[in-house]
Amino acid sequence: MSAPVVDRARLAELRAVEERRFAELHPRSAALAAEASGSLLAGVPMPWMTRWPGAFPVFCDSASGARLVDVDGLEYVDLCLGDTGAMTGHALPQVAEAVAAQAARGITTMLPSPDAAWVGQELARRFGLPRWQLALSATDANRFVLRFARHLTGRPRVAVMDWCYHGTVDETLAVLDGDRVVPRPGALGPQVDVAQTTAVVPFNDLDALDRRLAQGDVACLLMEPALTNIGIVLPEDGYLAGVREVTRRHDVLLVVDETHTLCAGPGGATAAWGLEPDLLVVGKPIGGGVPVAAYGLSAAVADRLSGPMLGHEIDVAGVGGTLTGNALSLAAVRATLSTCLREEDFAIAVPLAERFAAGVAGVIEQHGLPWHVQRLGCRAEYWFCPPPRDGAAAAAAVDEDLEGFLHLWSLNRGVLLTPFHNMALFSPAHTAADVDRHTAVFGEAVAALLG
Known part of the structure; x- marks a missing residue:
């Protein structure tokens, strides 16, 4: 029938x-x-x-x-x-109470709050990466991480999956049209021809990834462990292990965006599936609804960034933001991660x-x-x-x-x-x-x- x-x-x-x-x-x-x-x-x-x-x-x-x-x-x-x-x-009561208490003590001061160390330690425990920084959105976190990758590798391009979505990051609003990299339909006012900044490969296609990274101009691969923003597309058996092998072989940093795939468990797909990213981004869920995000770095990447992150001109490095890491967001993250997810x-x-x-x-x-x-x-x-x-x-x-x-x-x-x-x-x-x-x-x- x-x-x-x-x-x-x-x-x-x-x-x-x-x-x-x-x-x-x-x-x-x-x-x-x-x-x-x-x-x-x-x-x-x-x-x-x-x-x-x-x-x-x-x-x-x-x-x-x-x-x-x-x-x-x-x-x-x-x-x-x-x-x-x-x-x-x-409307988590514990988050509402923590936010109200912190608001009464001050919201933003450009100084770290006592919650900062706890948040960093908890993120490290959940996801397995030892060093962390805060952002106000996963878009910002992804943007910062791409800067780090280009700085560390000296390579001009980033790679993403076809039909991915990583927030309003210019380099990620790209898709494949045959073999050509073109702006994603609906993307307004691309800053440059996206083919100059971005390589795009299909999800679940290791051969395509290997061929593209072999060109030697890609700083990092930014990907979700499973596509979610075009709908749920799951990785095939062995695919993610293959991605890690290919990226390492071509000296390309692997960045995992867990903003949506945190649904896989307390440490996202990274912990649930035993992934080994060089950098990891997680966004909106960790604050219980309060705007916040975070990005984690492996020990090797963090060590290589220790100099620039302490530089005199870090405030104009394209990483940060005056409200980033504010006390209100940190209080929300602590209240959320200590009682939820x-x-x-x-x-x-x-x-x-x-x-x-x-x-x-x-x-x-x-x-x-x-x-x-x-x-x-x-x-x-x-x-x-x-x-x-x-x-x-x-x-x-x-x-x-x-x-x-x-x-x-x-x-x-x-x-x-x-x-x-x-x-x-x-x-x-x-x-x-x-x-x-x-x-x-x-x-x-x-x-x-x-x-």
Whole structure:
């Protein structure tokens, strides 16, 4: 029996019905969106906030644990969790208390706070790299690390995976067009031809990586251990060990970005899979929602940087920022890492992601669809195709009309998914009932779509 085909006319009709329902449910958000459009570019504080389904953004009134309440009083099971920023759950009391106490004592002084040493030691314990520095975002941390790599190697280019995302770092907004390196679609105002700064290789392709690094002009490879920002693309058996061998053979520094793959466990995929990066970046989850990031260095890299980091002109070296390492962020990191993102927390969250994956897979199987569900730690996602093995295949599989409908159907029924793809993230605050609610809503949407 052939797999059912989505009727695009029916999809459009159902989407129109859901759009009307959305507008009826959210009059206060509609009014705030209209008001904001007079002063905010694109009508929102950040342009990507327009990527949510519906004719206007939903304005949030409060968020706690695994729940979010909008300004119209509607409650949602939050499976987005701030696109990983609230991986711990929202409004952690211990973080709120630590932030309030530190704010009362001063937020930023350009001096280290007593929490600094604890934070460095805890990051070293979790991830295995002995030296650390702070940043305000993973974007900043990645930008700093790329500078270090070029400085240490004297090489001009960095390498990234095709269809990766590492924040708003100019060098990483690059993809392959055949054999050519070109700006990623949507990238605004590239500072130079990105082919001058960046080499791009497909994920899960060791031969391509070996050939490109053999040219001898790459300072570092910046990568996620599993792609997440184009959707979850898992490494094939032996791939990451091969990456480490190839980078070492070509004297290329390996930088692992764990900002999203921290979902694999307390020390991210680095600890869970026994990786050996030269540098490591981790971002938003470690502060319990407070803006902060960190980057770790191996002993060998840290030793080579010890001179420049103590230089008289380090303040204009392109690394840092006046608010970086502020006392408020450090207090938030200490409160978060001392009470959250521990083995016992993942022991709750990972089985929920497994339950999500099983529920979605059951609906897919029931309807005979050629779709697939993928999981990484406490994160899971469904695809409208078999599991892709690289970023280009993942990008080609995106179906914006179908995705938009399923997201809007879910949102209208109180389930919030990550807007950029079909991803759900779980925290210890979620419950099996939350997972089952999504499974039921997803099943109803598929049944309505297929008639």
